[in-house]
Amino acid sequence: MPVPEYPSGTVRALLNTAHVSEATRAALQARLDAPATYAPQLLAPETYALLEAVAARLFPQPDRADEPIPLAPAVDQRLAEGRADGWRYDALPPDREAYRLGLGGIQEIAQAMFQADFIGLKAVQQDAVLRTLADGHPPGATWATLDAGRFFEELLAELTETYYAHPLAQEEIGYVGMADLPAWTKIGLNEKEDREVAMGE
Amino acid sequence: MPDEEVLEEGVLNPVKPEIQDPLLRALLADEPAATAPVAADTPQEKPQAIAPEADAVDCVVIGLGAGGAPLLARLAMAGLKVVALEAGPWHNPEKDFATDEKAQDFLFWNDERLAAGHDPLAMGKNNSGTGVGGSTLHYTAYTPRPLPDDLHLQRDFGKGEDWPLSYEELEPYYEEIEQFLGISGPTPYPWGPARRKGYPLAPLPLNSAAQLMVRGAEKLGIRTSPAANAALSARYYQEGIGWREACTNRGFCQAGCSNGAKASMDVTFIPLAVKHGADIRPNSFVTEIERDARGHITGVVYTQNGERKRQRCRHLFLCGGSVETPRLLLLNELALTSGQVGRNLMAHPGLQVWGTFADEVRPNKGIPGGLISQDTHRPQDADFAGGYLLQSIGVMPVTFAGQVARGRKLWGQPLRDYMRQYNHIAGINILGDCLPHADNFMELAEEKDARGLPKPRLHFTAQENEQRMNAHAEKIMRGIWEAAGATDIWAFQRYAHVIGTARMGRSGDDAVVDAKGRAFDVPNLYISDNSTFPSALSVNPALTIMALSLRTADKFLEQQQRRDA
Numbered sequence: 113m114p115v116p117e118y119p120s121g122t123v124r125a126l127l128n129t130a131h132v133s134e135a136t137r138a139a140l141q142a143r144l145d146a147p148a149t150y151a152p153q154l155l156a157p158e159t160y161a162l163l164e165a166v167a168a169r170l171f172p173q174p175d176r177a178d179e180p181i182p183l184a185p186a187v188d189q190r191l192a193e194g195r196a197d198g199w200r201y202d203a204l205p206p207d208r209e210a211y212r213l214g215l216g217g218i219q220e221i222a223q224a225m226f227q228a229d230f231i232g233l234k235a236v237q238q239d240a241v242l243r244t245l246a247d248g249h250p251p252g253a254t255w256a257t258l259d260a261g262r263f264f265e266e267l268l269a270e271l272t273e274t275y276y277a278h279p280l281a282q283e284e285i286g287y288v289g290m291a292d293l294p295a296w297t298k299i300g301l302n303e304k305e306d307r308e309v310a311m312g313e
Numbered sequence: 314m315p316d317e318e319v320l321e322e323g324v325l326n327p328v329k330p331e332i333q334d335p336l337l338r339a340l341l342a343d344e345p346a347a348t349a350p351v352a353a354d355t356p357q358e359k360p361q362a363i364a365p366e367a368d369a370v371d372c373v374v375i376g377l378g379a380g381g382a383p384l385l386a387r388l389a390m391a392g393l394k395v396v397a398l399e400a401g402p403w404h405n406p407e408k409d410f411a412t413d414e415k416a417q418d419f420l421f422w423n424d425e426r427l428a429a430g431h432d433p434l435a436m437g438k439n440n441s442g443t444g445v446g447g448s449t450l451h452y453t454a455y456t457p458r459p460l461p462d463d464l465h466l467q468r469d470f471g472k473g474e475d476w477p478l479s480y481e482e483l484e485p486y487y488e489e490i491e492q493f494l495g496i497s498g499p500t501p502y503p504w505g506p507a508r509r510k511g512y513p514l515a516p517l518p519l520n521s522a523a524q525l526m527v528r529g530a531e532k533l534g535i536r537t538s539p540a541a542n543a544a545l546s547a548r549y550y551q552e553g554i555g556w557r558e559a560c561t562n563r564g565f566c567q568a569g570c571s572n573g574a575k576a577s578m579d580v581t582f583i584p585l586a587v588k589h590g591a592d593i594r595p596n597s598f599v600t601e602i603e604r605d606a607r608g609h610i611t612g613v614v615y616t617q618n619g620e621r622k623r624q625r626c627r628h629l630f631l632c633g634g635s636v637e638t639p640r641l642l643l644l645n646e647l648a649l650t651s652g653q654v655g656r657n658l659m660a661h662p663g664l665q666v667w668g669t670f671a672d673e674v675r676p677n678k679g680i681p682g683g684l685i686s687q688d689t690h691r692p693q694d695a696d697f698a699g700g701y702l703l704q705s706i707g708v709m710p711v712t713f714a715g716q717v718a719r720g721r722k723l724w725g726q727p728l729r730d731y732m733r734q735y736n737h738i739a740g741i742n743i744l745g746d747c748l749p750h751a752d753n754f755m756e757l758a759e760e761k762d763a764r765g766l767p768k769p770r771l772h773f774t775a776q777e778n779e780q781r782m783n784a785h786a787e788k789i790m791r792g793i794w795e796a797a798g799a800t801d802i803w804a805f806q807r808y809a810h811v812i813g814t815a816r817m818g819r820s821g822d823d824a825v826v827d828a829k830g831r832a833f834d835v836p837n838l839y840i841s842d843n844s845t846f847p848s849a850l851s852v853n854p855a856l857t858i859m860a861l862s863l864r865t866a867d868k869f870l871e872q873q874q875r876r877d878a
Contacts, residue, residue: 115730139416170724198421198437202429272718276711277415285735287710289677290412295561299679301521301672
């Protein structure tokens with residue numbers, strides 16, 4: 113089926129209605145209001161810049177060129193606070209080490225493939241680097257000890273969950289589940305409440 | 314259920330908490346028991362020679378999920394002095410729970426566990442909870458009963474383990490819990506033996522995924538039924554608790570129910586326990602279990618809000634789940650003589666199949682597991698032992714996106730494009746049995762956590778039986794989705810609940826606890842959670858954990874009664 117397009121502004125319009133609980137509104141508004149600039153707390157500035165560049169290819173946002181949904185800050189914040197999500201692949205080292213090693217390893221792939229830093233590459237070259245990483249057998253000394261497939265999976269999953277937790281990403285997919293008060297009564301096939309967004313033309 | 318029992322304003326539940334055990338019933342009624350046997354058969358339980366210290370309580374319960382909360386209520390109702398130690402906080406769901414997956418991360422056991430083996434188990438939000446209510450705070454509330462032969466894999470297939478108790482012994486507890494929690498489900502239930510009582514409430518309405526599964530399954534001749542879910546399809550009154558409101562179809566069960574419609578322990582057994590005097594201590598993480606020279610437990614040491622405390626007790630009920638329970642036993646070198654602590658780790662095959670439909674699905678709405686089929690419980694053409702159930706599934710966006718990333722390995726524009734179809738996506742999954750295997754176990758790693766304690770490491774590799782079951786199930790689910798009109802069908806390999814790391818059995822030679830949940834090695838230690846399951850069962854574990862919990866409490870009280878007689 114064709115890719116559905118949903119009108120923008122829908123979630124933001126619902127946030128201040130009685131359909132959204134206080135706790136829900138607070139969580140979503142905080143993400144909307146996050147400052148555009150972020151100073152990394154844990155990763156070194158060049159490592160953080162690399163993470164941003166990688167995130168920009170895993171989630172290209174040409175439609176939000178001026179204000180992309182920020183993805184790297186959530187990773188740096190989590191690593192700085194030492195938070196975990198309850199588990200880790202035994203094949204990978206602790207998260208801080210895995211990110212430092214893995215991002216360094218991405219530089220190694222870029223050097224091996226294009227003899228240049230990842231950040232300096234064209235988008236299509238950066239994608240080629242990431243595809244080589246995702247395929248699980250990239251060049252570079254790092255990947256002799258770090259499981260490339262698992263590292264890529266963890267990196268992609270964290271960025272993905274950060275992206276789709278953002279109200280603008282939720283608008284993009286036509287999701288308005290946060291506006292669940294007082295109840296959903298139309299829950300069957302092809303049923304929707306007035307406050308649910310219809311696909312655009 | 315008969316229509317006349319459904320009142321306009323909700324349902325007044327006339328059912329009193331039923332006590333199955335006649336001795337306990339007599340105890341509660343403060344009547345002399347008719348047939349209290351003599352104490353001769355239980356030498357370990359003779360009154361202690363040393364008078365217990367002044368601050369000792371009758372029972373300490375560690376963990377307030379499906380294993381700890383029911384027995385806590387039962388023990389409190391019997392008049393015992395009970396203290397419950399829960400590692401996580403006590404929430405106010407109505408005020409604190411957001412309809413937002415990320416904001417609800419606090420519900421999960423987020424201390425890191427190491428996942429090893431060929432099929433490493435995702436933990437955290439996949440299967441582990443913390444807080445007063447434990448994992449029931451985020452369970453999907455899917456509460457089918459096991460079928461009787463689930464407890465006899467060894468008898469029927471020559472593989473796995475039989476349970477040391479029968480379905481008939483659990484049946485009255487299933488009935489009691491279904492009535493008490495207000496489970497919504499079909500009456501009569503299409504699979505398994507006839508039941509004395511139907512579900513107290515009509516099934517919850519079918520959401521889109523459930524309707525699509527009906528459409529596909531009908532074409533293939535697979536029977537389906539609205540599922541049993543521990544969420545209220547109408548207001549429900551429970552003695553000792555009061556009114557609970559009906560489900561509003563938020564679809565956020567796995568991120569916490571904000572209106573009390575879902576029967577998590579914090580709105581059911583825990584208020585009942587509190588009403589009968591139970592002392593609940595949240596944010597209390599137990600590290601040490603203390604013993605006397607005979608090896609009997611005398612108390613526990615725990616940390617609450619940074620302060621180390623001791624609570625003495627006459628009996629300990631360990632209900633921390635299949636990771637923290639064996640971890641505490643291993644850390645304290647307790648109940649280890651069978652060699653089975655940490656062994657026999659099982660995880661339910663939970664293969665999911667997703668598809669895109671021309672219809673609008675909006676998969677965030679409605680009870681996620683609306684539909685069930687147990688036609689695949691013992692498939693005719695199976696090349697594996699045991700079987701599985703089929704379930705339609707709703708899904709929240711962040712959870713789904715994470716699975717797409719991990720399972721489909723999409724990234725960049727293709728990932729964004731695929732996710733734009735979210736409102737047209739529906740899924741089915743299985744919940745299948747799992748056999749214990751020597752390669753699958755939990756151990757303490759060298760690596761330490763923030764508390765300075767060794768992290769648990771879980772080894773899991775799906776063996777031939779699980780692989781064959783997954784292959785069988787994937788074929789059936791793809792068939793259902795094709796018949797229902799899905800395109801772009803893909804499968805996501807997943808393993809759910811961790812089970813079986815302190816199993817029950819008939820002898821201390823190969824089991825940690827007996828059928829009552831009592832440790833063979835330590836007479837005043839009981840274990841009540843899914844670690845004691847000898848086999849995984851082909852259904853979600855919560856209902857059976859609760860049933861065993863009440864049964865353990867009743868058997869314990871019976872033994873106390875004998876001792877006092």
